[in-house]
Amino acid sequence: MAYSLEAGQPAPRITLPALFVTFLTVSMYGFGGPIVWARRIIVDQRGWLDDMDFADILGFCQFLPGPNVVSLSVCLGAKFRGPAGALSALAGFILVPWTVGFALGAILLSYAQAALLQGILRGVAAAAAGLILATGLRLLVPYRRRPAALVFAALAFAGLAVAKLPMLIVVLGLVPLSIAVAGREPVPAR
Amino acid sequence: MNLTGAPASLVAHIALLALISFGGVPGVLPDLHNFVVTTNGWLTDQEFANCFAIVQAIPGPNMILMMSFIGWKIGGLPTALASAIVTFGPPCALSYTAFHYWERFRDTPWQSRIRRGLTPVIIGLVAAGGYAMARAVDAGWIGVGITVGAAGLLLGNRVNPLWLLGAGAVLGGFGLV
Numbered sequence: 446m447a448y449s450l451e452a453g454q455p456a457p458r459i460t461l462p463a464l465f466v467t468f469l470t471v472s473m474y475g476f477g478g479p480i481v482w483a484r485r486i487i488v489d490q491r492g493w494l495d496d497m498d499f500a501d502i503l504g505f506c507q508f509l510p511g512p513n514v515v516s517l518s519v520c521l522g523a524k525f526r527g528p529a530g531a532l533s534a535l536a537g538f539i540l541v542p543w544t545v546g547f548a549l550g551a552i553l554l555s556y557a558q559a560a561l562l563q564g565i566l567r568g569v570a571a572a573a574a575g576l577i578l579a580t581g582l583r584l585l586v587p588y589r590r591r592p593a594a595l596v597f598a599a600l601a602f603a604g605l606a607v608a609k610l611p612m613l614i615v616v617l618g619l620v621p622l623s624i625a626v627a628g629r630e631p632v633p634a635r
Numbered sequence: 636m637n638l639t640g641a642p643a644s645l646v647a648h649i650a651l652l653a654l655i656s657f658g659g660v661p662g663v664l665p666d667l668h669n670f671v672v673t674t675n676g677w678l679t680d681q682e683f684a685n686c687f688a689i690v691q692a693i694p695g696p697n698m699i700l701m702m703s704f705i706g707w708k709i710g711g712l713p714t715a716l717a718s719a720i721v722t723f724g725p726p727c728a729l730s731y732t733a734f735h736y737w738e739r740f741r742d743t744p745w746q747s748r749i750r751r752g753l754t755p756v757i758i759g760l761v762a763a764g765g766y767a768m769a770r771a772v773d774a775g776w777i778g779v780g781i782t783v784g785a786a787g788l789l790l791g792n793r794v795n796p797l798w799l800l801g802a803g804a805v806l807g808g809f810g811l812v
Binding site: 472473474476477478479480482485489499501503504505506507508509510511512513514515516519520523524528531535538539542543545546547549550551553554557558560561563564565566567568569570571572573574575576577578579580581582583584585588591594595597598599600601602603604605606611612613615616619620621622623624625626627628629630 | 653654655656657658659660662668675682685686688689691692693694696697698699700703704707711715717722723725726727731733734735737738747748749750751752753754755756757758759760761762763764765766767768769770771772778779781782783784785786787788790792796797799800802803804805806807808809810811812
């Protein structure tokens with residue numbers, strides 16, 4: 446079930462331990478949202494996917510219900526190594542990081558009212574927000590020559606961030622339109 | 636695990652929300668807040684907000700941890716574990732199955748069309764999540780400066796993001812944010 450083997454060039458040999466360790470790393474770094482680290486580690490550092498393929502799979506996982514970077518680990522594990530790969534990536538993403546995060550968070554929760562901790566949490570959240578915005582912009586780079594794609598990304602951003610519409614409404618409202626427009630464009634050479 | 640009463644209804648509710656959380660778990664947090672704080676009074680508003688703030692600032696699968704902490708407050712460790720498992724288990728099984736078929740039809744023209752339409756919308760939603768987080772901090776121009784600075788430095792690709800998060804923590808710790 447190694448889906449990537451038919452592409453002509455040999456797929457990188459990605460082992461089960463590599464999947465476990467990679468998603469363990471993504472999860473352990475994942476302050477403020479693991480998407481930042483998933484893109485950085487999988488695209489920039491490991492070179493397992495380019496920005497466009499990464500964004501496509503992320504889009505698929507984000508469209509489906511559930512914690513989407515966890516789904517991303519399952520789907521990428523499955524893409525590279527089938528069912529065993531999916532389980533390795535999922536186990537890497539959850540087992541150790543959940544245990545560490547739960548222990549750490551349980552301690553922090555008991556100090557949650559302390560002014561020092563509140564200040565630190567706000568500072569980290571402000572920085573994490575910037576990282577997520579930058580990751581969104583980075584993922585848009587492959588679409589820079591497609592005005593319609595940029596318009597739909599901006600509309601989705603505005604619908605959620607400015608108009609404060611529910612996510613489901615934004616997705617159901619924009620995705621069919623965006624697909625209809627994409628169907629009228631010439632297929633880009635990839 | 637013998638879950639009855641409040642823990643059982645919490646876990647059932649989280650399981651349901653996880654399965655309808657199209658677009659990601661943060662989208663169903665307002666509903667969870669209603670259920671846990673407003674309807675049942677299991678947590679105070681402040682406790683719920685603290686859970687959210689802390690999972691944003693610690694490593695690990697943050698939405699799974701969020702559900703775990705709410706479960707922990709309501710029914711101890713067994714409820715925390717059950718809440719975690721129902722948050723990712725059924726959705727991951729669904730993603731796995733759906734992805735199998737998605738990859739099988741990867742080279743068809745209709746899927747290429749769907750991908751080219753779907754992905755930009757989702758990228759807009761990712762960026763909106765960052766914006767919402769910045770707004771939630773609501774920390775004046777230094778907070779905005781940290782957000783913009785972190786975004787700029789990450790785009791420049793010169794700095795490990797851990798330094799940016801660390802800088803945010805230090806500035807916040809000194810009460811500047």
